Each structure stands twice: as C-alpha cells, then as structure tokens.
Amino acid sequence: MKSHSTSFDNIAISNPKLYKAPKASQESRVFPYYAGYSSEFSSNILSTLKPTRNALVFDPWNGSGTTTTSAYSQGFDCIGFDLNPAMVLVAKARLLSPLERPSLISIAKSLIDQSQLSIGALTISDGEPLLKWFNTGSTVALRNLETRINNLLISNGTYIQLNNNKAMDQVSSLAAFFYVALFRTTRKLLLDFIPSNPTWVKQPKTKLNRKRPSQSTIYTVFLDEIRSLSLLYGLNDFKSREADSTVCLKIGNAENIALNNESVDAIISSPPYCTRIDYAVSTAIELAVIRCEQSDFDTLRRGLTGTSTVQRIAPTLESKWGSTCALFLERLYNHQSHASKGYYFKNHLQYFSSLSRSIEEISRILKHGSPCFLVVQDSHYKEVHNDVPTIVTEMASHSGLTIVRRDDFKASRSMVDVNLKSKKYLNTRNTTESVLCFQKN
Numbered sequence: 001m002k003s004h005s006t007s008f009d010n011i012a013i014s015n016p017k018l019y020k021a022p023k024a025s026q027e028s029r030v031f032p033y034y035a036g037y038s039s040e041f042s043s044n045i046l047s048t049l050k051p052t053r054n055a056l057v058f059d060p061w062n063g064s065g066t067t068t069t070s071a072y073s074q075g076f077d078c079i080g081f082d083l084n085p086a087m088v089l090v091a092k093a094r095l096l097s098p099l100e101r102p103s104l105i106s107i108a109k110s111l112i113d114q115s116q117l118s119i120g121a122l123t124i125s126d127g128e129p130l131l132k133w134f135n136t137g138s139t140v141a142l143r144n145l146e147t148r149i150n151n152l153l154i155s156n157g158t159y160i161q162l163n164n165n166k167a168m169d170q171v172s173s174l175a176a177f178f179y180v181a182l183f184r185t186t187r188k189l190l191l192d193f194i195p196s197n198p199t200w201v202k203q204p205k206t207k208l209n210r211k212r213p214s215q216s217t218i219y220t221v222f223l224d225e226i227r228s229l230s231l232l233y234g235l236n237d238f239k240s241r242e243a244d245s246t247v248c249l250k251i252g253n254a255e256n257i258a259l260n261n262e263s264v265d266a267i268i269s270s271p272p273y274c275t276r277i278d279y280a281v282s283t284a285i286e287l288a289v290i291r292c293e294q295s296d297f298d299t300l301r302r303g304l305t306g307t308s309t310v311q312r313i314a315p316t317l318e319s320k321w322g323s324t325c326a327l328f329l330e331r332l333y334n335h336q337s338h339a340s341k342g343y344y345f346k347n348h349l350q351y352f353s354s355l356s357r358s359i360e361e362i363s364r365i366l367k368h369g370s371p372c373f374l375v376v377q378d379s380h381y382k383e384v385h386n387d388v389p390t391i392v393t394e395m396a397s398h399s400g401l402t403i404v405r406r407d408d409f410k411a412s413r414s415m416v417d418v419n420l421k422s423k424k425y426l427n428t429r430n431t432t433e434s435v436l437c438f439q440k441n
C-alpha cells in the first residue's frame with residue numbers, strides 16, 4: 001500500500017455511527033456490540049487505500065472486529081487485538097466463510113445430542129459465573145453445551161479455558177461462531193435482566209429470581225440463534241476474499257502492543273470512550289459463558305481503558321498529554337460537585353494515561369507515511385467539555401503523528417446518553433464524533 005502517496009482528501013469518510021448505517025447492514029450484525037462503528041465506515045476507507053501484497057491493517061481496540069472483517073474481505077492482511085477475550089471470539093466468528101454455512105445446523109444438532117448424553121456427568125463449581133443469573137439446572141445445561149463446543153471444535157476432548165492466546169490460537173472461526181451463538185442464546189434467555197442501557201446487566205435480587213429455562217428451551221433457543229446467524233452469512237459482511245490474505249485476532253493490550261516497530265501499513269480503530277462505560281460489565285454475560293470467574297473478571301475490568309474503577313494510586317498528569325487535556329483536568333479538579341477532586345480526577349487521569357501510552361504504541365508500530373484513522377467522541381464532565389478529539393490530536397502530535405484530516409459528525413445519540421444522571425448538568429448534549437486521520441511522520 002503506497003500510503004504516503006495517498007491523497008487523504010480523496011478518502012471516503014462516512015459517518016461511523018452504526019445507527020446511521022443502512023438498516024439491512026445493522027440487522028446483519030453477528031453480535032450487537034453497542035460500541036462498534038459500521039462496516040461501511042471501515043470498508044469505505046479501505047477501498048480508497050489500494051492494497052498491495054502483504055499490506056497490513058491493524059486495529060488495537062478491535063472490539064467486534066469491524067476493521068478486521070472489512071480488511072480481510074478486501075484482501076488486506078490484518079491483525080486485531082482486544083483485551084476482552086469474549087470480543088476476540090466475536091471478531092473471529094465474523095470471519096466464518098459462507099462455505100461453512102450448509103453444515104452449521106447439523107453441527108449444532110450433534111452438539112445438542114452430545115450434550116443430552118453427557119448432562120449427568122457434569123458438575124459445576126461454586127465460582128460458576130452463570131449461577132449469578134440461572135438456577136443450577138439451567139446452568140448445568142448451558143455449561144454442558146459450552147463444554148461440548150469447546151471439546152468438539154477446539155480442544156479435542158480436554159477442555160481449554162479461552163483466556164490466553166495459546167488457547168485463542170486454537171479457536172477457528174467455526175468454533176467462535178458456535179460460541180457467539182451461545183452468547184446470543186444466553187443473552188436472549190436473560191432479556192429480563194438487560195435494561196435499555198446496553199452497557200449494564202442486572203442481577204436477580206434473590207436466588208428465587210434466577211432464570212430457570214428448561215434444557216429443551218435452551219436447545220430450542222440455541223438452534224434458533226444458529227438459524228438466524230447462518231442466514232447472515234452470505235450478506236454484506238461476508239463477501240468473498242483474497243485467498244492469500246492472512247488474519248490474526250488475539251487478546252492484546254493497546255498500551256503494550258506485541259508488534260514490531262514500523263510493521264503496520266494502516267490503522268483504523270476507535271479507542272474506548274471517556275464516559276465511564278464499562279466494557280467488561282457490558283459483556284458480563286459473554287464472559288460468564290467462557291467461564292471467566294469473579295477474580296479474572298475484576299482483573300480484566302481494571303485493565304480496560306475507560307474502566308469506571310480506580311486504582312489506589314493514580315498516574316500523574318504529564319505534559320505530553322497536551323494543553324487541552326491539562327486545562328480540562330484542572331477544570332474538573334476545581335469543579336464544585338461531589339468527588340471531583342477524588343474519584344473523578346483519578347478516573348480521568350487513568351483514562352488519559354492509558355490513551356497516551358496507546359497512542360505512543362500506535363505511532364511506534366506504524367510505518368513512516370502510513371495513515372491512522374481514529375473514531376473519537378467528545379464528552380462532558382458535568383458542564384465541562386471534554387474535547388477528546390483535540391486531546392487525542394495533541395497526544396498524537398507529541399508521538400510523531402500529524403493530523404492530516406478531521407471529519408466531525410454531530411451525534412444526537414451517544415454513549416453519554418445512557419448515563420441519565422449526567423442530564424442534570426446539560427439538557428441537550430451536542431456530542432460530536434470525530435474521525436481523525438493521522439499520518440506517521
């Protein structure tokens with residue numbers, strides 16, 4: 001890819017928001033990840049960057065894998081990292097070849113048959129995360145189905161926990177597809193616990209309020225999900241692709257990217273929002289399905305950029321974060337409202353520290369002259385504007401990334417809207433989603 005000769009003005013940048021995408025393409029999503037951007041957005045950019053052999057596209061916050069799916073289907077080599085193993089599975093599932101479609105139902109039926117045969121043999125541990133929502137009988141049935149997927153399609157008989165890259169490397173798109181079908185099944189069975197805020201899952205107040213779907217209901221919902229998912233394969237996300245392009249999807253930290261210096265030709269990504277939306281909490285169901293017990297869940301949650309948790313010792317403000325960030329943090333610190341000097345100050349220091357480290361890493365791995373597109377949303381702390389796009393631009397400039405183009409899209413709906421308490425300070429939020437295009441110096 002001759003990225004340095006690309007004219008950035010000619011690149012087609014569409015509104016990244018998913019709800020702006022045509023309805024058909026929203027319906028064709030394998031997993032309803034609220035944090036994603038539309039595949040039209042990443043595909044449009046990629047179609048104006050001409051792929052040459054071995055051109056490598058990377059997304060350090062790959063989420064549901066929109067960038068990697070678009071890149072792979074356009075013949076680019078691609079790599080996507082995300083710290084959340086559940087999202088790595090979703091990104092893998094999106095790469096399932098349409099050629100696998102005819103066998104999906106028969107594989108599902110054989111998973112169900114094997115589950116029925118082995119249901120009595122399974123014991124569940126005290127730390128079993130599904131017990132938060134389901135009674136013991138339903139938990140056993142779901143766990144049994146999950147164990148069959150793992151044994152039959154990944155581990156050849158000996159269960160492997162999908163919390164590390166050695167295990168993740170063994171997961172084919174086909175195995176990931178069945179995990180995603182089970183994610184969707186579990187989510188559907190828990191609909192009563194999912195509020196309109198997509199980033200939260202309620203828990204039953206007492207054991208008696210736990211869900212108790214029968215084994216046969218679980219199998220019926222699972223088969224229904226397989227049927228609706230298999231209809232999606234063949235739609236726009238899954239076009240035929242270059243036979244020789246490669247894809248690598250792993251658990252990885254954007255603050256410490258496991259790639260060589262100057263090895264990447266283009267980045268398209270969206271860092272976590274600065275709205276205290278907890279990405280681990282929003283995927284608590286999926287993490288429970290892959291047996292992420294409480295202590296691992298807490299560790300993952302604390303490690304994610306944008307977490308609502310705070311460490312005992314916060315990072316200190318650094319001049320390389322830029323003047324806009326420093327001014328915002330000063331105004332936040334001096335705000336009259338409760339905990340501004342404590343929790344909120346620390347929480348924002350953490351966010352900016354993580355963002356700054358990630359941007360340094362992005363710059364390190366990009367080839368000279370190569371482009372990096374970041375979708376970034378501004379937000380507010382009470383009435384104080386948090387101009388994340390400008391802050392990211394200043395951080396990037398400090399790391400050797402020059403801003404060459406910025407496209408702003410007014411968003412009438414944003415992740416901040418899900419935090420109703422924030423409305424006390426502003427009646428109408430004018431949120432802007434910015435697509436920042438950088439070039440590595």
Ligand SMILES: C[S@@+](CC[C@H](N)C(=O)[O-])C[C@H]1O[C@@H](n2cnc3c(N)ncnc32)[C@H](O)[C@@H]1O
Pocket residue numbers: 033035036037038060061062063064065066067081082083084087252253254255269270271272273279303304305306
């Ligand atoms: C805004 S979402 C990206 C959505 C993605 N563009 C899509 O279309 O689905 C940000 C993602 O960053 C991940 N994340 C948060 N902190 C991370 C970190 N330090 N390293 C890698 N991924 C991280 C979250 O799990 C989340 O999936």
